[in-house]
Amino acid sequence: MRKLYITFCLLIALSMLLTACGATGGAGQDLKILYTSFSGEGDVPTLDPAIAEDTSSIQIIEETFIGLTNINEVTSAVEPGMATDWEETINSDGTVTITFNMRDDVSWVRWNGEEVEKVKSCDGDDRMVTASDFAYGIQRNQDPAVASPYAYLLGIVLKGAAEFNSGETSDFSTVGVDVIDDSTIALTFLAPAAYNSQIAGLWVARPQPKWLIEGDECTEAVGERWGEAEFFQSYGPFTLKEWIHDSSLTIVKNPFWPGTDEIPVSKIDEINFKMLDVTVQFAEYEAGTIDASDVPLDAIDRIKADPVLSKEYLIAPEQCSYFYGFNNQAEFTNDVRVRRALSLAVDRQSLVDNVTKGGQEPAQWFSRPGLAAAPTIASHPDLGISFDAEAAQAELQSYLDDKGITAADVDLTLLFNTSSTHQKIAEAIQQMWKDTLDLDVKLINQEFAVFLETTDGPNAPQIFRSGWCLDYPDANNFIRDVFASGGNTNAVDADGTLNGIQWVNEDFDELVIAAALESDPAIRLAMYAEAEEILVDKDAAIAPIYWYSLNKITKPYIIRTYGVTGHEAYEKWDILPH
């Protein structure tokens, strides 16, 4: 057995050597192959939509599985995906049912080592993507045994999902998912929220191949390994061709994808994603071996000065916000004047120009403009808070006079997680506070997981760094999911203990809940603007710092779009002859 294995390996080695010698040039030259890279800690964690939680996993899932609805990567608008149209019905109990009419011409496909082929059922028919596949995908995402970290996304909107996920019931029929026929599925939501149709299209609600995961008469069950290249099946504009863990991942065009107005058939044949640190990635770009790269911050000045690179460089908005949270119950920061003074004293323009340098935008409020229903600088130029040294000094002075103390008596601590970027920002802001307010703020850093433990708990420091990126492109995902009572950074324990920013404002809570259900976009926008005003100015519960931007560099022969939702739609890209 062992000998056989060795012989086998030797044969493989030999054949590889021979093919390597033989295959110089020749075939495949007319293929359009895009080379790009993921930034970050290395391997793509998973391609299983049920458990994915990070950008790189979701990027590949977006290209290989299409949701019922699709979120336009540039405009963040909801548009048809697998569903061609859908209709909403409000039920008598206040819940709302959306019935999705799906395409019936999309087949499951796989890479067979040579080419993309359609997946056949045990009867030899093509396996088409059906409503049951969607139901199965949602069921897996909510299954406590699968333990999806993102189960809560559906949990907060989909009827019965939270109960199923927590194990209160093991009967999936109690969840608001009804397969009406192969191409019709009805989802029942808890409330008529504006973002229901967005969440219904997210990666947490994508079909998965049940026959492959659990096995059937003609397929061996491969369980959790179904996302590996040797098993993987999908149906979107691309499918997985090769996945060399920690090194590279290649997706290949699915020629059987029918192509829609929103999601066309790809012009590019293959996309090769390397998994490289951003500095290495940029070096590969400069060496000409990858076509689109992220940009390391320390290279930005050089790129801007370079006549060639500067033309290939582009800053696009990214839907994330960077902010400093205040512990609204801690000494000194429990007074709104101190919080407002600290926030007013931050010269955000100077910070993004001189410290972060990556084209970030000074944030006047929390929700990133560009999200559905979020205010924009154009619509609300004076909303929120911005640098005003005199106002800051006046606020602090009023507080100091009240308490009969001096600035030297105000003992403040700023906590951030250990990272050179956060360090630079914290030091710059520390200096601004010193210059404007004559306050000496102590800086403390902690390792990330320790930092999270500290800031999430009841003993959060007076000031701490935080950030938020979108799950779905709606203002609700920012202002309410993060700061409403019980939100991500304002959590409340079962016994009533406040965590995070520890901020209580019932008006704010009522406002954001009402805004979620408001159907008139103009009124919704006004409501969120009012909520932002409460959050960042009236109560100054947090200090928004900047809105993120993407720093991308792309070879001139690439035609591309710039996704603001955290992922790209490569099926819309093209490579010109070069």
Add this chain to the structure above:
Amino acid sequence: MGRYIIRRLLNMLVVVLVVSIITFGLMHAIPGGPFSREKKLPEETIRVLNERYHLDDPLWKQYGNYVYAVFIPHITTTPPSNSLSDDFMINVNIGSVWIRWMNFGPSYKSRSRSVNDIFRDNLPISAQLGLLSLILAVLIGLPLGVLSALKQNTILDYLGMGVAIFGVSVPVIVLGPILVWIFGVALKWLPVSGWGSHPPFLLGFLPTNFGWQYIKYAIMPTVALGLGSSAVIARLTRASLLQTVREDYIRTARSKGLRESVIISRHALKNSLIPVITILGPLFATLVTGTFVTELIFGIPGMGKYFVTSITNRDYPVIMGTILLYAVFLVLANLLVDIAYAYLDPRIKYD
């Protein structure tokens, strides 16, 4: 000797068990858990995740289960499945019975892989890079050290030791990007990043292609990683040789009328190798199990980063796996060193 090796291997088991207890205790003692996120997961989700990975069990039980899964061979009639939590490193099939051993568990972060998957895919690459660097380090370091010692206080000595000091003091984090810039970006002679061989590997760890396609990827990281180690070896060789040539038996050899080259090669070098061999043990373990910075700079899919990211991610099975892996390599390397001693020095005998 055989009995000695068996005894040492049994000792190793004890060492590894102790290391596992300490690591297990420490990683559970540090604040934060595998499911701490900037976007906080709902308590319910964390409860479900903890339940799935049995993190809701008392610690002693978790440790007991770990030891059972990793250290105790399992004898079963069920063949291996595709499940990540049922992935054993060693599976031996005897008739209808399977003997299965060493299940390091699933990764919490890379949810599509088990720790054994990481070992299978990434360790061979780190091992290849580590071995190449070690060979380079010895090939450069040993002659450099000998030359410097023989030409002590001459320009050659200063040059050699200058190179060595350069090697020690210019870390990979500086040398690496410079090499990449010159040979990868500017001259385009060598690829900027990556590794020339991918799983599956020959015999589990050897590259399947040895040609230029392989070498071109290996050159820069090998040099960057090997140079620092070669400097250590050169300095140690020089110091050790200088000490040895002052020994009386070298004078004896000289008084015998031996040629200088014979005196160095036969009498001095072998005796001065012992300290060099001593550091080769831990150096081997360190290089072969992966080096974080080098692998990061050259985009090499090795083990190195898991030593760091597993801790920041609180990926408990990966933390345990990497630490135990390193411990095993270190103990084995030291055993090899001890065996090498016996060959180098007849005074050392094991029984």
Add this chain to the structure above:
Amino acid sequence: MTTNNVLLRVKNLVKHFPITQGILFQKHVGTVHAVDDVSFNIHKGETLGLVGESGCGKSTIGRTILQLYRPTSGSVVYDGVDLVALHGEELRKIRRNIQMIFQDPYASLNPRMSVGEIIGEPLAVHKIASKNEIKERVEHLLELVGLNPAFANRFPHEFSGGQRQRIGVARALSLQPAFIVCDEPISALDVSIQAQVVNLLEELQEQFGLTYLFIAHDLSMVQHISDRVAVMYLGVIVELADQDKLYTKPLHPYTQALLSAVPIPNPASEVKRKSIILQGEVPSPINPPSGCRFHTRCPIKESICTETRPEFRELEPGHFVACHFAERFI
């Protein structure tokens, strides 16, 4: 015993070791005057004892004779050939005839080589014998020094100090040299073993007509084996005479002081004897005293001693001494 048949003539031998500082640009900051203008002859078949305190330069003389150290100046004429002028191959060849037995029987044997290899290596290197012959020779030599020939396969660490010194002797004898420098061969051994090794050396001398330079740090050690004895102090020989003369009628105050410290087996005479205890420390050879080197500690010092270096003169036939006032003791 003395004949005019001179085997080795050491003339005006000087060995200075420079002391340097600095790494790249070395600065000469001083000199160790290890051996300073020493002359003596060794006759064929005799044993010359060379005695002095540690650090006086006696071992340096031994090593300089073998050209293990190259002398700063002076000549070492062996059998009519000036060794100082020889280099490379010629020197290696003549080394067959001059061998050395070292003080430390532990450190002077390569721990990695078996006894057979240690003894046989010179034969192989000088291509004197074939492999089989070497084996025979090694066994013969081991027998000669009183060791079991079967020990050839063992390693030095398996032997006791005395046995190791026997191995050292066998190693020195393997090339059948005419002249052996015994550099404190018994100092590191237990007293009970010392006599055995000395007896062995004497037997071998008789059997092979060997000539010895026998270096020791104490007069009592060389008394038994030496025909003539030279006394060294701080890089120079202060007195050289036949063994019986030197011990009965020492002419140099330093020799007298050394002798007064030698224990005498007869307690009665021990009591009568006046012990001369030297004052002060041995001065540093980096900066030796002017004039007579011994003047800083000499009990009969006068002003001339600090200014003029005393000539090494033959005061009585065959009795050389370097002291301005040696006549007083005749």
